[in-house]
Amino acid sequence: MDTDELAVLIREVRSEIGHEDTEVRIAEAIFNGERDELLIVAPDRSDKSIIIGKGGWVVGRLRERLGIRRIHVESEIDLLMRRERVKFALERLAELSGSFRVLSLLEKPLRKRLEYPVGLDFLTESDSAPRNSIREPDTAVALSGGTDSSFSLIAAFNLGLNSVAFTADPGTIVLPGHVRRVVDELTASLGVRHEYISMDFSEFQRAALEGRFHPCGRCSSMIEEVIMEQIKNEGIDTVIFGDLLSTGYGSLQVTDGILRVNLPALFAASKQELKSAVSPYGLRAASGFGCPLLGEVHRRYPHMRRYSIQRVLRETRAGVLEPGEALELVWSICGSRRTN
Missing domain, CATH: 3.40.50.620 (HUPs)
Incomplete structure (x- = not known):
């Protein structure tokens, strides 16, 4: 799929739903016909946010316009890090081969x-x-x-x-x-x-x-x-x-x-x-963080919540959790909800 045409379409969608007009930068677009899904690679996370839009409205409307099952939007920086980690894993696999x-x-x-x-x-x-x-x-x-x-x-x-x-x-x-x-x-x-x-x-x-x-x-x-x-x-x-x-x-x-x-x-x-x-x-x-024991510890000793939050932030720094996911978990910790 042509990245320039796709960028124009995204700007149109942003205009339709009332988002501000801004330049849309796309490094690569890969369509997986077997899975009926499109991968849009943006240069960086700020460019990724423009394509996704507030609350995911832009990418959701784009999927409807294109008539495909799923759209993934990733930043080139994140994909580079992911690929490097997989390369290291393959090197370790070779070391242990046999x-x-x-x-x-x-x-x-x-x-x-x-x-x-x-x-x-x-x-x-x-x-x-x-x-x-x-x-x-x-x-x-x-x-x-x-x-x-x-x-x-x-x-x-x-x-x-x-x-x-x-x-x-x-x-x-x-x-x-x-x-x-x-x-x-x-x-x-x-x-x-x-x-x-x-x-x-x-x-x-x-x-x-x-x-x-x-x-x-x-x-x-x-x-x-x-x-x-x-x-x-x-x-x-x-x-x-x-x-x-x-x-x-x-x-x-x-x-x-x-x-x-x-x-x-x-x-x-x-x-x-x-x-x-x-x-x-x-x-x-799970809709929250931790087991019932941890929830009770949070309730009795509120200062313990900071250590749970640190565990959430550790996964966020590693790119395992998106900021929105991390926020939901932090919110559940602050509310001392008991979940699995």
């Missing part, structure tokens, strides 16, 4: 991501790769029931990995009933073996509710330790986590002979991309 069998299934989708670095639906569509190309169940997925880990399980399944899913269960104050239902329904729909691992959080919970510390970091470490111990007992050499931040070289780590794959980070994913990728599975994304 040491773990599952690595052979990751190179092709990573190169696909490098070629077209927008959207991850190809990792969650059932026909994206032959299944069970590895016969023995030698891959585990740490499944919390959130968007990130759910994406990781679905992607692992569709990449052909024969996975077992483990969910740490410290009780309903950390793993409420509605999250358990998400876990149960997802694993059942995929036909994936799944096990809950009971944890005694009584001392940890008491200390957190006494305001001794912010619970998130310690909770994650404790859950990871239990999951890793279970994996060792099962004789599994590869585990997949839903970490978004450990991109590039950090997305593939080996400790004590076990390969840790931070799958969303491996593909330099954003939170929006993960939500879109898992949407066909009927997964409802």
Whole structure:
């Protein structure tokens, strides 16, 4: 699609809905006929904002005018960063080549991501790769029931990995009933073996509710330790986590002979991309930040909210969260809403 013609059309749309007239800069426009979607690449984020318009009105009207299913608008700066992270991941993959069998299934989708670095639906569509190309169940997925880990399980399944899913269960104050239902329904729909691992959080919970510390970091470490111990007992050499931040070289780590794959980070994913990728599975994304325990800590000790906000800002700085998404999460933290 010609970028000059597209820029003229965007200016027309902006005029129709009452936006100020301004120059529209487009670095590249790529139409994916197979997916009926258009990728518009703007030079920088300010140019991206002009194309999207206030509240997304401009890009929404543009999609209607063009009669296509979806339009993605990305800045060239963001895509460059995403591609570089994927390149680093490929370099790390090459370093580990031959040491773990599952690595052979990751190179092709990573190169696909490098070629077209927008959207991850190809990792969650059932026909994206032959299944069970590895016969023995030698891959585990740490499944919390959130968007990130759910994406990781679905992607692992569709990449052909024969996975077992483990969910740490410290009780309903950390793993409420509605999250358990998400876990149960997802694993059942995929036909994936799944096990809950009971944890005694009584001392940890008491200390957190006494305001001794912010619970998130310690909770994650404790859950990871239990999951890793279970994996060792099962004789599994590869585990997949839903970490978004450990991109590039950090997305593939080996400790004590076990390969840790931070799958969303491996593909330099954003939170929006993960939500879109898992949407066909009927997964409802959390509307706030944290578990019921964290919500109670926020209520009792308002100063703890700053540490939760810092965690949101960390993901925003990394490009995982868009500013609007971050604002919603910060708002939920300030309101002490209890969500999963």
